[in-house]
Amino acid sequence: MATLNQTAITNNNTRPGHAHFYYEVPTLPAKKIIKTSDKKDIDLIIDNIFEKVDAEFTRLPAQIELSEITNIFGVSGGGNQPSTATTGGPKPKLITTSKPWLARGSASGTITTLGQLDTDTPDNSMPHEIISIDTIEKMVNGLRPEEYKSYPMWIKLCYCLYNLADLDLANKDKYFEILNNFLKQNSNYNEVENYKFFYQTTKKPDVPEKITIKTLYYWLKTQNRKLYDELFIKIDAVIGGVIDPVYFYDRYKNSYECAKAYFEQVFFKLNTPACFCKYDNTTAAYTMITDKELCHITNNFFINDPKIPDKKIKFINLWLADPAIKFYDNMKLVPPPLNCGARTLNLFTGFAADNLTNCEVVPIDLVLGHIKLLCEDNASYAEYVLNFLAHIIQRPAELTRTALVFKGVQGSGKGLFFNWFGKNILGLKYYYITADPANITTYNDHLNGKILINLDEAKAADTYAAASQLKNKITEPLITLQNKYVKPFTVENYGRYVFFSNQDNPVKVEDTDRRYVIFKTADRYARLTPGDPVKVKYFGELKSALTDPNVVYSFMRFLRDRDIADINWEDRPMTKSYVISRELNIPIFAEFLEKYCFETPGVQFVDNFNQTTKPQFFAEFNRFLERSRNVNMVMKERTFAIECKKHKFVLYKQRFSDRSRYLEINKIGVFEYLKNNNYLQHPSTDYEM
Numbered sequence: 001m002a003t004l005n006q007t008a009i010t011n012n013n014t015r016p017g018h019a020h021f022y023y024e025v026p027t028l029p030a031k032k033i034i035k036t037s038d039k040k041d042i043d044l045i046i047d048n049i050f051e052k053v054d055a056e057f058t059r060l061p062a063q064i065e066l067s068e069i070t071n072i073f074g075v076s077g078g079g080n081q082p083s084t085a086t087t088g089g090p091k092p093k094l095i096t097t098s099k100p101w102l103a104r105g106s107a108s109g110t111i112t113t114l115g116q117l118d119t120d121t122p123d124n125s126m127p128h129e130i131i132s133i134d135t136i137e138k139m140v141n142g143l144r145p146e147e148y149k150s151y152p153m154w155i156k157l158c159y160c161l162y163n164l165a166d167l168d169l170a171n172k173d174k175y176f177e178i179l180n181n182f183l184k185q186n187s188n189y190n191e192v193e194n195y196k197f198f199y200q201t202t203k204k205p206d207v208p209e210k211i212t213i214k215t216l217y218y219w220l221k222t223q224n225r226k227l228y229d230e231l232f233i234k235i236d237a238v239i240g241g242v243i244d245p246v247y248f249y250d251r252y253k254n255s256y257e258c259a260k261a262y263f264e265q266v267f268f269k270l271n272t273p274a275c276f277c278k279y280d281n282t283t284a285a286y287t288m289i290t291d292k293e294l295c296h297i298t299n300n301f302f303i304n305d306p307k308i309p310d311k312k313i314k315f316i317n318l319w320l321a322d323p324a325i326k327f328y329d330n331m332k333l334v335p336p337p338l339n340c341g342a343r344t345l346n347l348f349t350g351f352a353a354d355n356l357t358n359c360e361v362v363p364i365d366l367v368l369g370h371i372k373l374l375c376e377d378n379a380s381y382a383e384y385v386l387n388f389l390a391h392i393i394q395r396p397a398e399l400t401r402t403a404l405v406f407k408g409v410q411g412s413g414k415g416l417f418f419n420w421f422g423k424n425i426l427g428l429k430y431y432y433i434t435a436d437p438a439n440i441t442t443y444n445d446h447l448n449g450k451i452l453i454n455l456d457e458a459k460a461a462d463t464y465a466a467a468s469q470l471k472n473k474i475t476e477p478l479i480t481l482q483n484k485y486v487k488p489f490t491v492e493n494y495g496r497y498v499f500f501s502n503q504d505n506p507v508k509v510e511d512t513d514r515r516y517v518i519f520k521t522a523d524r525y526a527r528l529t530p531g532d533p534v535k536v537k538y539f540g541e542l543k544s545a546l547t548d549p550n551v552v553y554s555f556m557r558f559l560r561d562r563d564i565a566d567i568n569w570e571d572r573p574m575t576k577s578y579v580i581s582r583e584l585n586i587p588i589f590a591e592f593l594e595k596y597c598f599e600t601p602g603v604q605f606v607d608n609f610n611q612t613t614k615p616q617f618f619a620e621f622n623r624f625l626e627r628s629r630n631v632n633m634v635m636k637e638r639t640f641a642i643e644c645k646k647h648k649f650v651l652y653k654q655r656f657s658d659r660s661r662y663l664e665i666n667k668i669g670v671f672e673y674l675k676n677n678n679y680l681q682h683p684s685t686d687y688e689m
């Protein structure tokens with residue numbers, strides 16, 4: 001029988017708060033008295049007692065009655081001598097320890113039932129549920145092999161697993177395999193002896209107690225505290241990426257490993273680029289921060305100093321000095337079928353619609369009909385958009401190298417569909433929407449991990465200024481991202497772009513464009529007044545369908561099953577809206593040449609050559625500007641002359657008679673230039689040579 005006595009000493013010879021712990025095990029002649037106020041030391045003392053009296057506890061702690069505990073431990077409040085629990089006396093007070101079955105109970109400090117025990121806090125976390133054999137294997141592999149070289153420790157470990165196997169005979173061979181594989185790590189490994197102990201010897205070596213799972217807990221806790229905490233310490237989830245410093249201290253003040261596990265749900269280190277990251281699990285967003293920002297955010301996170309009682313220390317100082325903190329070499333999107341490196345944080349975790357359960361396939365005619373309306377109410381155009389969306393789902397690691405542009409009046413439902421697709425089909429973490437191209441071209445690290453980028457309310461003034469950068473984002477396999485205080489870094493580009501606009505010419509479509517597909521949305525419902533019953537009914541039914549999980553599930557199935565094997569993405573629909581946008585983006589000099597050579601009265605060509613002076617040619621250009629859409633455009637004469645010299649069909653020549661200089665314009669050369677670059681605004685058959 002083991003006895004335990006605790007007495008608080010408050011006399012002049014001992015500092016207040018210190019305690020004497022005295023315990024005695026009958027099989028051991030020695031008695032031991034320990035003075036300490038360190039909770040970790042107390043835990044070790046109690047752990048030792050548990051090991052010595054393991055045979056007394058034949059069932060799980062949750063099944064043990066208080067009376068059985070008091071039969072083993074007698075605890076009194078006075079004196080330094082062992083005391084034994086007796087019937088009829090006051091209920092014993094149990095000390096505060098990391099063991100839930102010797103934990104603090106009610107406010108009075110007296111436990112009446114085991115249900116009062118606090119098992120949720122990190123310091124009262126000894127597991128007392130039945131654990132799986134896989135967990136037992138992890139526990140054994142987490143022990144230090146050198147501790148079990150000696151015969152006494154070898155016997156204890158063998159007994160521990162033998163007794164566990166005795167309770168689970170169906171897995172006895174597995175327990176032997178766990179034992180044998182662990183002991184192989186020692187130089188004195190002897191498989192024959194291990195086998196004899198487990199299977200052949202009926203009379204086991206004489207040991208003073210029966211070792212069970214509680215001893216294995218103790219061994220793991222003292223030899224590998226990190227693994228012990230990982231397996232058995234309950235860590236709360238951080239919601240929203242915000243850690244409350246008061247809760248952080250109250251909950252994890254006595255365990256750095258627990259505080260670290262809680263903290264690293266939000267913060268971790270990144271090597272490329274060199275920075276730290278903050279994670280918000282509600283939006284699945286990662287924010288890069290500098291070391292100064294990290295220290296500022298966590299400046300008031302404290303835990304107790306493990307070496308000095310009653311002293312607080314800053315948690316961040318310990319964490320930054322810890323060589324085993326959570327870190328990644330890089331952070332990027334690695335969608336299937338690509339393989340992710342071991343030290344890469346993969347931002348791809350599956351699409352939102354793939355996580356839907358208990359859904360059934362339902363008609364999606366409303367969704368398909370609305371896509372058709374967005375595509376000029378043209379079925380073939382709608383097919384291209386559906387293939388574009390299916391390509392995102394089926395082949396997220398590829399680029400179509402094209403972008404969709406939808407222009408039309410407000411209220412046509414452009415944003416309604418694509419916002420639904422981005423949030424409900426893909427998932428918010430893969431979808432980014434902005435009205436400013438600068439958010440895409442500068443300080444754009446938020447694009448890391450995005451698959452669909454929506455440039456809403458696109459304006460020509462903004463998109464023209466960022467035209468070259470937008471082109472690169474749409475087509476290039478790699479993109480450079482930058483954070484304001486972090487060195488720029490390069491990642492693979494998997495972003496698809498869609499543009500919404502109310503303008504006629506929202507993007508710059510050059511003569512060599514191979515990226516944009518432009519649609520003018522049908523205004524069948526948008527032109528109706530807000531209260532029109534037809535409009536109210538249509539959008540009401542559409543919104544109701546989009547909020548139905550069955551519709552989300554069915555549209556996802558529709559896209560996954562769609563055949564996109566033989567699609568040539570360069571074969572884009574040449575919509576009327578695209579042709580108009582390209583005409584609006586024809587270089588002004590090319591437009592002038594067509595007007596001058598084929599449509600201006602009084603301009604004479606002899607054998608397809610026209611001769612004029614530079615001032616006359618420039619004056620004709622200015623008259624063209626006054627008559628055209630470019631009435632506000634101004635071009636200096638020198639700039640105009642430089643533009644002329646770029647082309648071989650406009651030649652500067654000099655007459656031999658008077659040495660005067662003139663320009664010679666080759667009509668055939670102009671025609672070929674316009675035709676080859678798709679600058680002709682009229683069919684070529686309209687022009688005679």
